[in-house]
Amino acid sequence: MNKTATRLVxxxxxxxxxACAPKRKVEDIPPAPVQQEEAVTDANAGKxxxxxxxxxxxxxxxxxxYFDTDKFDIDEEDQAxxxxxxxxxxxxxxxxxxxxxxxxxxxxxxxxxxxxxRRANAAKNFLASLGVDSGRISxxxxxxxxxxxMGSDEASWARNRRAVTVTVQ
Amino acid sequence: xxxxxxxxxxxxWFTATGAVAQIEGSVTDESGNDxxxxxxxxxxxxxxxxxxxxxxxxxxxxxxxxxxxxKGSGLFKPVGPGGIxxxxxxxxxxxxxEAWAASxxxxxxxxxxxxNANGELTVGCYLYDVALKSELTRQGYVIAPRDWRRxxxxxxxxxxxxxxxxxxxxxxxxAYIAESGPKNRRIKRLAIMDSDGANHRFxxxxxxxxxxxxxxxxxxxxxxxxxLGSRPRIFIYDVAAGTQRLxxxxxxxxxxxxxxxxxxxxxYSMAVAGNTDIYRISANGGTPQRLTNSPGIDTGGSFSPDGxxxxxxxxxxxxxxxxxxNADGSGQQRVSFGGGRYATPEWSPRGDLIAFTRIAGNFxxxxxxxxxxxxxxxxxxxxxxxxxxSPNGRVIQFFRTAQGNGKTGVWQVDLTGVxxxxxxxxxxxxxxxxxPILP
Numbered sequence: 046m047n048k049t050a051t052r053l054v055x056x057x058x059x060x061x062x063x064a065c066a067p068k069r070k071v072e073d074i075p076p077a078p079v080q081q082e083e084a085v086t087d088a089n090a091g092k093x094x095x096x097x098x099x100x101x102x103x104x105x106x107x108x109x110x111y112f113d114t115d116k117f118d119i120d121e122e123d124q125a126x127x128x129x130x131x132x133x134x135x136x137x138x139x140x141x142x143x144x145x146x147x148x149x150x151x152x153x154x155x156x157x158x159x160x161x162x163r164r165a166n167a168a169k170n171f172l173a174s175l176g177v178d179s180g181r182i183s184x185x186x187x188x189x190x191x192x193x194x195m196g197s198d199e200a201s202w203a204r205n206r207r208a209v210t211v212t213v214q
Numbered sequence: 215x216x217x218x219x220x221x222x223x224x225x226x227w228f229t230a231t232g233a234v235a236q237i238e239g240s241v242t243d244e245s246g247n248d249x250x251x252x253x254x255x256x257x258x259x260x261x262x263x264x265x266x267x268x269x270x271x272x273x274x275x276x277x278x279x280x281x282x283x284x285k286g287s288g289l290f291k292p293v294g295p296g297g298i299x300x301x302x303x304x305x306x307x308x309x310x311x312e313a314w315a316a317s318x319x320x321x322x323x324x325x326x327x328x329x330n331a332n333g334e335l336t337v338g339c340y341l342y343d344v345a346l347k348s349e350l351t352r353q354g355y356v357i358a359p360r361d362w363r364r365x366x367x368x369x370x371x372x373x374x375x376x377x378x379x380x381x382x383x384x385x386x387x388x389a390y391i392a393e394s395g396p397k398n399r400r401i402k403r404l405a406i407m408d409s410d411g412a413n414h415r416f417x418x419x420x421x422x423x424x425x426x427x428x429x430x431x432x433x434x435x436x437x438x439x440x441x442l443g444s445r446p447r448i449f450i451y452d453v454a455a456g457t458q459r460l461x462x463x464x465x466x467x468x469x470x471x472x473x474x475x476x477x478x479x480x481x482y483s484m485a486v487a488g489n490t491d492i493y494r495i496s497a498n499g500g501t502p503q504r505l506t507n508s509p510g511i512d513t514g515g516s517f518s519p520d521g522x523x524x525x526x527x528x529x530x531x532x533x534x535x536x537x538x539x540n541a542d543g544s545g546q547q548r549v550s551f552g553g554g555r556y557a558t559p560e561w562s563p564r565g566d567l568i569a570f571t572r573i574a575g576n577f578x579x580x581x582x583x584x585x586x587x588x589x590x591x592x593x594x595x596x597x598x599x600x601x602x603x604s605p606n607g608r609v610i611q612f613f614r615t616a617q618g619n620g621k622t623g624v625w626q627v628d629l630t631g632v633x634x635x636x637x638x639x640x641x642x643x644x645x646x647x648x649x650p651i652l653p
Contacts, residue, residue: 159469162490
């Protein structure tokens, strides 16, 4: 086997390996930014106001799900996150949400807008499958325009490939 | 790279041995032809004040712009106007060829600036072959003083065209996105400038995210993506009126807008429930026509110069690749097979090449034949993206993103890949879109 062929096989193996690798867990996610106004708590209970964005963030396992490079599938971890969001939404049937789809910086601009839209819709579709009225869920893609993590490294990119659920106040 | 270097050395050797006598050459080969062009200050018969400054100052500034244009093309080694002898009025049409030859000049650009009684300027532009002691071309421009840079670009274009045999490209404009602010809250403003970065003007104020502009071929409007009201949609901005309108009414996000070469049609992408396809619509509105219907992401898109075909990108095969289809959406065929991902295809105005972003580790700008094949990568950096062709299809602008801080800049490279430089912008810059040669 010549050198090029050897390298091709090596690359193909790496690609295959990457495809088999379990989805990287994103650790140490900082809490979502909470607006000052919404952070105002009920003095008596010491808890966020029921139905507020702060209450949403405090009640669900996470306000966001993460994706592999160029992927938009909802895996088991994402499903658990979205189930917690769906149960909160069931508690507050008048609340509407926007799901923001995002990508890492290692994609071209137009493609990332389309990919972010795919991710936001994947999360939306799963919420809808859990019984959340899809009319309560809007989506928007920011492509690579609004990264959460600032670095140019795998850990930052993993944090930026996300769909974030935000309550409409 | 090695080939180009060797070609340049060969050329130098031929020059040194006198095997190359003609100063006219081709820019399509990679000859590394650095022709020595003297560009002295353009004299004025009488220094007169104009709204753009005194004619004697303009004579120096015009020569400076011509020299900068020629240098930026990568084909010429201009000398002057600083550091070389100023010529007298009587010399403009009667060059001192022996003296210029002795200074090493192979070509000579002379001219004059004259203020007319009606307030206009006349700029003369003469190109001479120093060795042959002959005039190669002459041009005259009558312009408003504020347009003096255009006269300089027109003169540089005439020189470039005469010496290279290629079409001109300096007298043209760029729409792009001016960027500032931190990486996670980038402020992005629509802006326009001349091809050399001069006459810069911000169009939007930065309160709304603006992306991916394209000039209409007549420069009267700009189509771009705006996040106005947190709804990403494409708008047409009227440059003279300062107003904008939606290209198409839709509840779905629209993006990636492109004008057809005749300006009558706009291509765009629309995402419906996560699926993105390419559509076309009259620039005046009307009913859009859907061109792609794959379940993958189909986006981008660029017309062939005759408007009969469209090159676009799709991940229907599993990763971003380049496809060509007829302008009605029929006959879709993949043309990129080089490994890695291929994105942002742009058809050269000459029709002979497609420029693209190749993603294989880093992002690099490359070109290939419209039928696929003959691929050449022109840049090698961490992230170079979104090529846009010069009007003559010989130079490509793109934007370069820095690893880490995400700062961006507009760059250009010629088809040899050797002559690469940054275009000066007041802020960071991305998404450059080069318009056609000005009328």
